[in-house]
Amino acid sequence: MASLVIVEGVDQGRLLAIKEPIVFIGRDDTCTYQILDAQVSRKHLQVRFDARFNAHVAGD
DSSP: OEEEEOOSSTTTTOEEEEOSSEEEEESSTTSSEEOOOTTSOTTOEEEEEETTTTEEEEEO
């Protein structure tokens, strides 16, 4: 299972498990993972699984 670790800010050290094919990360309450930090945009990041590369890809 893939995961992300927040390295700065109010959620520093928080582990985000990537369990779904697509996850959204940001301040918005509709995001898979909500991060309440002023430096994070409402829809900050999307992480998706790309079967062509058998890897997760991050995008804006």
